[in-house]
Amino acid sequence: MVIEARTRREMKIASEDDVALVRRAVRALAEAHRFDVFASAAITTATSELTRNVWVHARGGVALIEEVLDDERVGIRVTFRDEGPGIDDIERVLAGGYSTAKSMGLGLSGSRRLVDEFRLDSTPGRGTCIQILKWHPL
Amino acid sequence: MRGSIPILRMGETLLATVHVDLHDAVAEAFQTDVLTAVEKRRTNGLVIDISGLDMVDTYVARILAQTGQMAKLMGTTTVLVGMRPEVSATLVRMGYMMEGVYTALDLDEGLALLKRLCKRRR
Numbered sequence: 006m007v008i009e010a011r012t013r014r015e016m017k018i019a020s021e022d023d024v025a026l027v028r029r030a031v032r033a034l035a036e037a038h039r040f041d042v043f044a045s046a047a048i049t050t051a052t053s054e055l056t057r058n059v060w061v062h063a064r065g066g067v068a069l070i071e072e073v074l075d076d077e078r079v080g081i082r083v084t085f086r087d088e089g090p091g092i093d094d095i096e097r098v099l100a101g102g103y104s105t106a107k108s109m110g111l112g113l114s115g116s117r118r119l120v121d122e123f124r125l126d127s128t129p130g131r132g133t134c135i136q137i138l139k140w141h142p143l
Numbered sequence: 144m145r146g147s148i149p150i151l152r153m154g155e156t157l158l159a160t161v162h163v164d165l166h167d168a169v170a171e172a173f174q175t176d177v178l179t180a181v182e183k184r185r186t187n188g189l190v191i192d193i194s195g196l197d198m199v200d201t202y203v204a205r206i207l208a209q210t211g212q213m214a215k216l217m218g219t220t221t222v223l224v225g226m227r228p229e230v231s232a233t234l235v236r237m238g239y240m241m242e243g244v245y246t247a248l249d250l251d252e253g254l255a256l257l258k259r260l261c262k263r264r265r
Contacts (some may be wrong), residue, residue, distance in 0.1 A: 025164050028198065046198060046229035052235070053200040084180025111201050 048139040051116035063089020088132040155187040162195030170206040188257035196226025211244035224253035
């Protein structure tokens, strides 16, 4: 299985308004690929949670939105990168119900449950990188 | 941002239709507008129609639940109506619990539920 990125678009996350802009870009892509409403809501909502996290915790970062392909599927992959405080206890955060700042504590754990692939890299004091992917049959 | 979510009064019932992104400024204005309207005249219930929302993340869900909790402290029952199937599925899969508000399928069902709840209270 070879994953190939067909298009990529990088968007800055520099204000609260960008949360809506990034989310809208992802929804437009999901609709263009005829994701059903459930899959589309899932990737859009996960994107909203994670973009908001970047804004609330790191006060800025980038979202990279990619259209990816393997042999039989098309997918939307979104990568969120920031140079914020990082996550101290990743396992605890992924277990959910853990909240700092003003998020609900379900942002990370909930987003993970909405997508097909989820990757998290974080170094305290250096930043966080989270990648999500949602597939759709071609 | 104030007033960007219309709140209509029908007798003792308030109807708010949310169709725009509830980000910080809009959400705060919405909560203030609702509470001001509740205080002004005798209000039995508040119906919040979210059929126009194609996405509700935990942030928006929390704003809606909080608004219901605030209205409740002032003696008003809140019914959330019109949640789309994909929105409901997404919130449950994330593990979000909507607390402090009643829910109904659509506006008609919501108004009927409110009527029953008010009758029971008297």
